[in-house]
Amino acid sequence: MGSAWKQLPEELTGPARSLAEELRTLKDAAGLSLSELATRTHYSRASWERWLNGKRVITEQALDALIGAVECDGPALRALWQQAVAGPSGAEAGAQDTAAEADADADAPRVAGVQDTAEPVEVLPAGEPEPATAWWRRPAPLLACAAVVALVLVLVGLRATRHDDPSTPVADPGTSSAPVTVPAKPVSSDPTCQAMGCAHKNPKDTGCGKDARTLQSDVIGKVVIYLRYSQKCQAVWAAINEGQPQDYATITSSTGESEQALIHYGYDNYSLMLSAADPAVTFQVCGHQPEGNLCIAPMSDPAGMVASTPIPVGPASPPPGVGGTASPTADATASPSAAPTAVS
Structure with missing residues (x-):
């Protein structure tokens, strides 16, 4: 195109x-x-x-x-x-x-x-x-x-x-024809970990970001923080967007485990994962920046929330308003980013 x-x-x-x-x-x-x-x-x-x-x-x-x-x-x-x-x-x-x-x-x-x-x-x-x-x-x-x-x-x-590379099509600059479409690399749909096996691992590297959902989000000034969940991997993580270097978000479980999404450069990042297999364990995401700190209300049983609420799979998007759980009708194709890799 x-x-x-x-x-x-x-x-x-x-x-x-x-x-x-x-x-x-x-x-x-x-x-x-x-x-x-x-x-x-x-x-x-x-x-x-x-x-x-x-x-x-x-x-x-x-x-x-x-x-x-x-x-x-x-x-x-x-x-x-x-x-x-x-x-x-x-x-x-x-x-x-x-x-x-x-x-x-x-x-x-x-x-x-x-x-x-x-x-x-x-x-x-x-x-x-x-x-x-x-x-x-x-x-x-x-x-x-x-x-x-x-x-x-x-x-x-x-x-x-x-x-x-003879397999790579190259458009002739002297012609006005449309460029040759290069097929995307095939991507496996199966994650490489689940539950405790995903704890403290990267959601992109493990394939857990492919079915990720935003279960909660909130705003601190212009910074947006998220709680993200993969149903296949039974794991959760924090994400932060629209921030500046040194802004960060943390996700903490009621068992005492935590991970941090620190913006090293650019304006977004996400954390490693925590296991969400136990419905009794609660999770809380907090954002930290010079203008102040903010924590989203703790939540538990993300699998039950997904089962009872039509929350679409898709990258993290700015929330529909300040605070609260992400809208179940949010467009799954809209996504700011996440670092250290492409999953948010």
Whole structure:
């Protein structure tokens, strides 16, 4: 599926610009719409719109999710990402929002069901350039030279890999035909652990994120915290979104076990899992940031809640309102992210 992409911001330079262009190429080559990309990677259409249009540098976890969802040269793409975040613009873009973007987020609807009623903003007409934002800063001359040299090496590796592999279709730049669709890698539907076997393990690495549901969510300022649950794995974990580095969420059980979702960089993360096989054990998620702390009410028997309430499978989404249990009718395709990997 080809896209009429909006011109990237002029302030986006060097590896960060090349990374955004490469992400666009991979999306088009895979023939995915923005909704399909969000569903496969467990990241929201809004997040992908920001990354593909150069408003933010993609997080490492979202990049890993993309590599797992489409055919691409993963090592070369990660090398390009490292160059992007190493530059002044990439490092600051991954650590904070601009004032303009924060205002836009405040005006945009936060309800997953409302936000997703319209088609994603993936085809944006070219027009006057957007105003420069504070976090896109041009690198110093010496840094720029080093970044350009490294970028050339990475791009040569990307293109050489595509042409050297006869199984990878490459679109002819001289033709106007649609890119060849690259089939996504097959993904196993069976998790690798269950109950106590999942305790203190990563929900993505074990496959538990594939049937994850948001059972509870609440807001501290602009930060959203979640209690996530996998029915197949009988496990729960905490997630945090729209935060800043050093913000974190914890999940604690009545047996004394706990795990933490700390934002190291970017704006989201999720914790390792706790076993939820015993319906008598209660769990509580708490969020912590400079503006204050907040705990969601303790809950138990997540399996019983899922059995009695039509809560859809899907990535974590901003809650329909401040506080409370996540809406059972929330759109399962809407998802901000989660780190240290792609599951939220």
